[in-house]
Amino acid sequence: MPEVVVSIGPQHPALKEPVNFKVIADGEKIVRLELDLSYNHRGIEKAAEQRNFIRVLPLLERVCGICSHSHATVFSKGIEEIMGLSIPPRAQYIRTIIAELERMHSHLLWLGVAAHVIGFNTLFMWTWRDREAVQDTLEEMSGNRVHYGMNEIGGVRRDLTPAQVEAALARLPVLEERIKKYVEMVNSEETMLIRFRDVGKMSREEALKYGAVGPTARASGVDYDVRRDDPYLAYAEVPWNVITDTHGDVYGRTRVRVGELWESTQIVRYCLENLPAGPIRVDAPKTAPKGEILSRYEAPRGELAHFIRTNGTDKVERVDIRTPTLANWTSVAVCLVNQNIADIPVIVAAIDPCLSCTSRLTVVNRVDKVGR
Amino acid sequence: MAVPDTGMSRRLVNWARAKSPWITVYNSGACNACDIEIIACLMPRFDVERFGILVKGSPRHADILIVTGHVTLKQASRLRRVWEQMPEPKYVIAMGACGAAGGVFHGLYHMMACVDCVVPVDVYVAGCPPRPDEIINAVVTCLNLMAEDAAHGGKEWRRKKPATGADTEGKSCTVIP
Ligand code: SF4
Numbered sequence: 001m002p003e004v005v006v007s008i009g010p011q012h013p014a015l016k017e018p019v020n021f022k023v024i025a026d027g028e029k030i031v032r033l034e035l036d037l038s039y040n041h042r043g044i045e046k047a048a049e050q051r052n053f054i055r056v057l058p059l060l061e062r063v064c065g066i067c068s069h070s071h072a073t074v075f076s077k078g079i080e081e082i083m084g085l086s087i088p089p090r091a092q093y094i095r096t097i098i099a100e101l102e103r104m105h106s107h108l109l110w111l112g113v114a115a116h117v118i119g120f121n122t123l124f125m126w127t128w129r130d131r132e133a134v135q136d137t138l139e140e141m142s143g144n145r146v147h148y149g150m151n152e153i154g155g156v157r158r159d160l161t162p163a164q165v166e167a168a169l170a171r172l173p174v175l176e177e178r179i180k181k182y183v184e185m186v187n188s189e190e191t192m193l194i195r196f197r198d199v200g201k202m203s204r205e206e207a208l209k210y211g212a213v214g215p216t217a218r219a220s221g222v223d224y225d226v227r228r229d230d231p232y233l234a235y236a237e238v239p240w241n242v243i244t245d246t247h248g249d250v251y252g253r254t255r256v257r258v259g260e261l262w263e264s265t266q267i268v269r270y271c272l273e274n275l276p277a278g279p280i281r282v283d284a285p286k287t288a289p290k291g292e293i294l295s296r297y298e299a300p301r302g303e304l305a306h307f308i309r310t311n312g313t314d315k316v317e318r319v320d321i322r323t324p325t326l327a328n329w330t331s332v333a334v335c336l337v338n339q340n341i342a343d344i345p346v347i348v349a350a351i352d353p354c355l356s357c358t359s360r361l362t363v364v365n366r367v368d369k370v371g372r
Numbered sequence: 373m374a375v376p377d378t379g380m381s382r383r384l385v386n387w388a389r390a391k392s393p394w395i396t397v398y399n400s401g402a403c404n405a406c407d408i409e410i411i412a413c414l415m416p417r418f419d420v421e422r423f424g425i426l427v428k429g430s431p432r433h434a435d436i437l438i439v440t441g442h443v444t445l446k447q448a449s450r451l452r453r454v455w456e457q458m459p460e461p462k463y464v465i466a467m468g469a470c471g472a473a474g475g476v477f478h479g480l481y482h483m484m485a486c487v488d489c490v491v492p493v494d495v496y497v498a499g500c501p502p503r504p505d506e507i508i509n510a511v512v513t514c515l516n517l518m519a520e521d522a523a524h525g526g527k528e529w530r531r532k533k534p535a536t537g538a539d540t541e542g543k544s545c546t547v548i549p
Contacts, residue, residue, distance in 0.1 A: 010447070011454050012429070016407065017399050018447065039446055040401050043480040059476045065405025065501065109408070128415035135412075146405040146501050356404045 003031055006341070010039050016113070017355035021344070028340050033333045040356050045319055052314040053079060053153050053288070061147050063321065064357040066109065069095075069102045070299035071306075072151040075319070077232060078295030078308045079153050082288045089234070089276040091155035096234040097168075097271045098141065098150050100264040104175070105134040106300035107257045107264075110352045111182065114254065117345040118195040123185070130178045137168045155281025165272050172269055179261045186254050196251035200335040200347035203248055212331040213324050214302020215260065216351050218244045219252035226298040238270050250350040287314045299324055301352050323357035386522045389435055389461075390515050392424035396434035396458070400451045401483070402441025405501040406467045410438065413504045420508055431457045436514055439491065442470040442477050443484040455491040461521065463514050466493045467507070469500040476500075 003026050010018035018039035024032040044063055048056050060075050061068040073095055080087060108131040115123035135145050141164055142148035150156050186192060202212070207220035217224060225242040227235040243259035245252040288310040297304045302324030311317040328351040335347050399407050413420045414427060428434050431454045443451055455464070466487045469475030477483055487493055494517060497510040521527050 010450055011398060011431070016411075017404070018450075039444065039450075040399070040441075041444060041446065041482050042401055042442070042477050043482045044477075047477075047480050062403040062405075062476050062500075065403040065408055068403075068405070125416055128412065129417060132412075132415070132417045145503060146408065354404060355399075356402065 002026075008344075009036075017353070019353075019355050023336075023341065023344065025341055028342075030336050030339055030341060030344070033336050035329060035333070037329070037355065045321060048319045049316060053284075053286075053316075056316070057151055057153075058147075058149065061149065064323070064354050065146055066106050066354060067102060067299045067301065067304070067357075068147050069098050069150065070297055070304055071321070072149075073099060073233075074295045074297035074299075074304055074306045075308070076151045076153050077297070078293045078306055079288055079310070079316075080284070081295070082291040082293055082308070082310055083153070083285060085154055085282055085284055087155055088279045088282060090159075090278045091280045092234045093271045093275050094156045094158075094160060094280065095151065096238070097160075097268055098138070098148055099233065100267045100271070101134055101138050101141075102148075103300045104261055104264045104268075105131050105138070106352070107261045108134065110257060110300075110349075111254070111261075113352075114250075114346070114349050115192070117349050118191065120189075120191050123192075126178075127182070130175060133171050133175055137171055140164050140167055152281065152284075154284035155279070157281075159280050160275065165275065169269070169272055172265055176262075176265050179258065179265060183258045183262065186251075186258050192254070193251070195346060196254055197247075197249060199250045199343050200332075200339065200350055201249045202331055202335050206334060207248075207331060210330040210334055211327050212302075212351075213327045214298070214300075215253055215256040216302065216328050216331060218242070219256045220248040221246045226296050226303050230296055232297065234271060235267075238267050240267050240270075250346055253350045287312060288316075301325055301354060302327060321357070323354065325351065325354045325357055328353070386519075390519050390522075392426065393435045393511065393515060393518075394426045394428045394433055395436045395438055395511070396428050396431045396454070397438045397440060398431075398451060398454050399440050400442070400447040400487075401444035401477075402467070402470060406440035406470070409501045409504055410440070410467075410507060413507050418504045418508065420511070423508070423512075425508075425511055431455070432459065434458055435461075435518075436463045436465060436511065437491070438465045438467055439471055439487050439493075440467045442474045443487055443490050444482050445484065446482070448484050448490050451490050461518070461527070463494045463518065464491050465495045465497060465510050465514055467497050468502055469498070472496045472498065 003024050006023040006025055009020040020036035022034040023030055044059060047059060051059060057072050060071045063071045108127045112124040112127035138148060139145050141160060142150050142158060150158060202220050204221040207217045207222050221244055223244050228242050240263050243256050245255045290310060290312045292309045295306045304324055305322040307320040308316055309318040332348055332351055397410055437455060437458060470477060471487050474483060484490060495510050495514045497506055499506055
């Protein structure tokens with residue numbers, strides 16, 4: 001049978017974000033996948049070079065609306081290291097709490113979207129309802145539901161009051177109970193098992209070869225998590241486990257994510273209960289000395305890296321952002337080969353793609369090649 | 373054009389439209405947060421479906437287009453095409469600081485000057501991102517606008533006329549081809 005090119009996007013009912021797939025299919029089977037990711041390219045890296053350290057943080061938060069704290073934290077962490085600042089422990093703990101709450105809201109969101117693409121809308125509604133509890137906590141702590149604006153170079157901008165800590169602790173048991181339910185559902189619910197098992201399989205070798213990161217890699221048995229292997233913030237002091245799985249399919253990725261949800265609740269609980277006293281920030285100098293650094297961070301979707309080069313002024317000379325989704329796209333293209341066309345949404349959703357982060361990057365590379 | 377307020381069937385169409393607006397969301401360069409908040413509107417806590425508001429994937433079914441984010445150069449012609457596919461009368465809501473003036477992305481090299489240069493915007497929502505309740509409020513505002521337009525027989529009545537002798541040539545917006 002001749003091969004057919006199916007073009008999907010950038011505006012398509014099945015897509016939440018603008019991306020263009022060209023699926024080359026032979027009957028129902030996928031032969032190859034071509035991607036165009038650059039629709040949302042905004043030019044943030046260039047803009048970051050023109051703004052000083054105070055103004056650049058809100059910009060970097062808006063790289064992505066889901067992992068906004070990740071981008072701001074990884075950047076301030078890098079700059080603080082170049083400046084040689086040591087951040088007070090209370091600030092580290094507050095950053096960790098926000099980071100883990102962000103992971104919870106992101107994974108709950110993902111679980112809902114994954115359930116939605118297989119037509120299991122009940123779970124979609126449930127997870128998003130529970131996600132509102134996380135959003136409430138975040139709003140209480142930071143004043144905003146999505147872009148928290150908690151970071152600044154040298155610490156955090158807002159302290160947690162005892163009342164906030166108490167309110168957050170009061171919400172945790174409900175969440176824990178719900179998450180336990182999800183863990184149970186993922187392993188027993190027939191609808192999910194049928195659509196997730198043996199779909200989009202990727203072996204450990206392939207995951208390593210194509211550079212997959214985060215839950216996608218951990219579901220294929222790659223035991224790697226920046227939080228443990230290169231500890232930052234308060235992760236070295238908090239007891240927690242890296243979740244891995246050996247299934248390597250969408251089912252495995254779901255198991256890893258619900259496992260991480262549980263770990264996140266425990267990290268948040270530990271941090272809230274053991275919040276050290278003291279200041280929440282140190283005074284940072286306006287300028288950073290000349291230097292280069294690769295700052296790494298485990299975002300909800302995987303390892304996020306910022307390469308930062310400073311030149312002794314109050315602005316960066318270059319910041320290069322490698323988002324986890326970009327690292328994972330190659331693995332999707334590999335997973336999709338020989339699968340059914342109907343499984344595209346599930347497999348694509350399984351890496352939890354975030355196009356806003358990724359598109360920005362792709363075109364910058366292209367521009368680099370052409371001229372700069 | 374809006375269905376003029378004559379005859380039973382026309383009145384029925386106008387009434388039905390105001391009672392159950394269908395919405396399509398287009399991400400034209402947003403940071404995702406605005407999109408997430410729109411989806412949060414559909415969820416049990418805010419549940420816009422109880423107001424008859426339905427989010428549709430296809431612009432051909434939609435009455436209201438919500439544009440999230442500033443418009444990137446690459447998206448401009450696509451956004452225009454999506455807007456052109458919508459049946460009349462169509463309304464556009466621009467979300468957030470980005471939709472209004474670019475927000476943090478104002479003036480970046482891959483950005484259009486404004487959403488309004490690409491598609492005519494009827495309602496702006498403030499916030500970065502706007503809260504779900506603000507989004508619902510924007511849709512309700514848009515519905516009121518629809519009712520007023522239907523009473524006036526079209527959108528023309530609220531279009532600002534340039535003052536006589538005003539220079540309409542030197543506009544700073546670049547209108548896309
Ligand atoms: S208005 Fe704010 S939240 Fe919305 S897309 Fe723009 S930067 Fe993101």
